[in-house]
Amino acid sequence: MSQWIDTDVAIIGGGPAGSTTASLLRKYNPKLRVDLFERAVFPREHVGESLLPIVCTVLDEMGCWDAVEKANFPIKIGATYKWGTTADLWDFEFLGGEPFVEHARPGKFKGQRQETAFQVERSVFDDILLRNAIERGCRVHQPARVASVEKHGDAVSSLTLDDGTTVTAKHYVDASGGAGIIRRAMGVGVNEPTQLQNVAFWDYWENADWAVTIGTTATRVLVMSLPYGWIWFIPVGATRTSIGLVVPAKHYKAVGLSPEELYLRAIGEEPKIRELTEGATREGSVRGTKDWSFCADRLVGENWYLAGECAGFADPILAAGITLAMTGGRELAHTILELERGRLDRNWLKDTYQTNQITRIGQHIQFADFWYSANGQFSDLKEFTRTIAKDAGLELDANQAFQWLGTGGFTNDAQNTAGMAEFSVALLKQLAQRLTDTKVDWEINKYNLYRPNLEDATLTYSANYKGGRVERLASYNRDGKVWPMRDLFGVVFETLKTERTIEGIVNRIHSHFERSGSDPTVMVERSLEVLEVLLHEGWVVGKFNPEFRPLAAITDSNSGAVRDNTDIAAAPTPQPRVTA
Numbered sequence: 001m002s003q004w005i006d007t008d009v010a011i012i013g014g015g016p017a018g019s020t021t022a023s024l025l026r027k028y029n030p031k032l033r034v035d036l037f038e039r040a041v042f043p044r045e046h047v048g049e050s051l052l053p054i055v056c057t058v059l060d061e062m063g064c065w066d067a068v069e070k071a072n073f074p075i076k077i078g079a080t081y082k083w084g085t086t087a088d089l090w091d092f093e094f095l096g097g098e099p100f101v102e103h104a105r106p107g108k109f110k111g112q113r114q115e116t117a118f119q120v121e122r123s124v125f126d127d128i129l130l131r132n133a134i135e136r137g138c139r140v141h142q143p144a145r146v147a148s149v150e151k152h153g154d155a156v157s158s159l160t161l162d163d164g165t166t167v168t169a170k171h172y173v174d175a176s177g178g179a180g181i182i183r184r185a186m187g188v189g190v191n192e193p194t195q196l197q198n199v200a201f202w203d204y205w206e207n208a209d210w211a212v213t214i215g216t217t218a219t220r221v222l223v224m225s226l227p228y229g230w231i232w233f234i235p236v237g238a239t240r241t242s243i244g245l246v247v248p249a250k251h252y253k254a255v256g257l258s259p260e261e262l263y264l265r266a267i268g269e270e271p272k273i274r275e276l277t278e279g280a281t282r283e284g285s286v287r288g289t290k291d292w293s294f295c296a297d298r299l300v301g302e303n304w305y306l307a308g309e310c311a312g313f314a315d316p317i318l319a320a321g322i323t324l325a326m327t328g329g330r331e332l333a334h335t336i337l338e339l340e341r342g343r344l345d346r347n348w349l350k351d352t353y354q355t356n357q358i359t360r361i362g363q364h365i366q367f368a369d370f371w372y373s374a375n376g377q378f379s380d381l382k383e384f385t386r387t388i389a390k391d392a393g394l395e396l397d398a399n400q401a402f403q404w405l406g407t408g409g410f411t412n413d414a415q416n417t418a419g420m421a422e423f424s425v426a427l428l429k430q431l432a433q434r435l436t437d438t439k440v441d442w443e444i445n446k447y448n449l450y451r452p453n454l455e456d457a458t459l460t461y462s463a464n465y466k467g468g469r470v471e472r473l474a475s476y477n478r479d480g481k482v483w484p485m486r487d488l489f490g491v492v493f494e495t496l497k498t499e500r501t502i503e504g505i506v507n508r509i510h511s512h513f514e515r516s517g518s519d520p521t522v523m524v525e526r527s528l529e530v531l532e533v534l535l536h537e538g539w540v541v542g543k544f545n546p547e548f549r550p551l552a553a554i555t556d557s558n559s560g561a562v563r564d565n566t567d568i569a570a571a572p573t574p575q576p577r578v579t580a
């Protein structure tokens with residue numbers, strides 16, 4: 001006999017987006033009935049193993065950073081790239097060039113560990129996150145495949161599971177990843193704003209050497225270009241490594257090789273990867289998927305919401321999929337909690353959730369376009385990179401690239417820094433400089449007097465998602481650009497009310513943070529990044545007066561977080577080997 005489940009929130013999918021939404025809903029409102037339906041029995045394998053530090057902040061909020069740390073995954077310090085104008089290796093490090101100080105594991109989420117990430121075996125990682133949701137009181141149904149979605153207008157009226165069970169809920173969350181169960185049922189279209197239509201092939205290896213071991217369990221992942229694509233090398237455990245190949249779908253079709261042949265040829269042709277896998281054994285079945293970048297046209301409806309990969313996907317070059325899934329799941333949980341409280345306007349809450357995700361996914365896609373179009377190592381893919389650059393309107397000069405990156409807004413995702421796609425402004429400039437091999441300027445260097453320009457701006461609200469609540473924060477809006485009155489953007493706004501000279505601005509911000517106990521030097525640097533963005537976006541107007549000293553901000557493409565690699569020895573050029 002078929003059953004009926006009635007609940008407050010029904011979530012489809014137990015990946016990172018679904019379990020984050022479930023855990024945080026229950027953390028902040030233990031009375032809320034949350035039911036999650038997952039078609040697979042965990043642990044189940046999944047691609048996407050290299051995390052970014054912000055994921056750890058969300059894990060901490062969910063209450064499961066310690067459990068993930070106990071799994072003893074390699075600590076990710078950053079990545080080493082063969083990418084850009086030369087074949088020389090360079091590093092991007094989360095610790096900004098500070099040496100990593102090893103502590104006994106399991107460690108605590110404090111100090112440097114708040115700035116590092118993990119490389120994970122997804123079967124274990126996703127299972128820990130789902131268990132966390134269960135511990136928080138979410139009812140997880142597994143295996144429970146949602147077979148159909150019943151709708152009435154723009155509302156979901158029920159879900160039907162494979163076994164005939166009917167599920168009714170106040171809120172329906174689609175976190176079903178590529179399946180996009182509600183997205184498809186509600187006829188939501190997707191936008192593919194880029195030529196990035198790649199395919200990926202990967203396998204797991206036992207006992208591959210690590211390119212670099214920092215302390216005993218930390219490392220950087222490798223991203224190594226080939227003439228026709230790139231390889232990821234991600235140690236996910238002491239002896240297990242995920243190695244994958246990404247190539248344009250067109251190239252794969254044209255080359256006429258099987259996935260296995262293409263994959264093994266790539267591993268044999270990349271000297272470092274070949275060297276690291278010399279004494280290793282391959283699990284032996286090459287998995288494959290297409291990894292088209294896209295963004296859904298709509299993320300919310302009457303009583304339904306899209307979270308994680310079903311809302312959009314950005315090419316894996318930035319390793320940001322889980323970041324997008326978990327930050328999105330977090331914001332969705334806050335949105336639903338606030339909708340339940342009924343304190344704030346429903347449409348504003350839903351629109352804000354949607355706009356934030358679409359902006360973020362769009363920025364990541366745009367950034368990925370830049371990475372591909374600026375890679376001179378793709379000698380066989382020159383036409384591919386040229387088309388991406390042309391379609392994106394990209395001129396490969398560092399200043400223009402920086403300007404173009406900012407067309408999606410440097411302030412829209414403001415936490416305490418100006419930037420986009422998890423990169424600060426200074427870092428974006430460093431990367432633009434390194435990838436194009438041209439110098440990048442700072443707009444703030446041209447002036448020494450500044451004043452705010454709020455002409456034609458309207459005062460609206462942006463959202464701050466915190467502690468299970470959504471706070472409305474005043475923001476100025478103009479032509480899709482935002483000046484939020486919060487964090488450093490608020491500090492700069494207040495400062496500009498009384499200070500005009502760069503010296504006065506810097507001194508005032510310095511003493512503001514000296515009083516508040518934060519490192520004033522760091523905060524001044526970040527405030528100057530904010531000022532740079534405000535100048536770019538027209539929120540601040542600059543003037544040069546020879547009576548005052550100018551500023552001299554510089555971008556060094558070989559210092560701090562982005563530097564030439566020094567700890568990975570070059571591998572000998574490979575001789576042909578039998579790969580079958």
Ligand SMILES: Cc1cc2nc3c(=O)[nH]c(=O)nc-3n(C[C@H](O)[C@H](O)[C@H](O)COP(=O)(O)OP(=O)(O)OC[C@H]3O[C@@H](n4cnc5c(N)ncnc54)[C@H](O)[C@@H]3O)c2cc1C
Nearest residue numbers: 013015016017039048050146176177179200308309321322
């Ligand atoms: C080649 C490649 C490499 C990648 N590399 C990285 C990386 O290095 N770093 C990174 O952060 N991200 C990476 N990603 C992206 C990352 O894998 C995804 O962004 C992430 O898994 C999205 O999480 P999610 O919870 O939205 O979806 P998923 O993790 O896919 O979870 C969706 C869940 O929904 C379930 N489901 C589907 N249909 C139904 C149904 N009908 N009923 C019930 N349950 C259902 C599925 O079984 C699944 O468990 C990569 C992706 C690809 C394709």
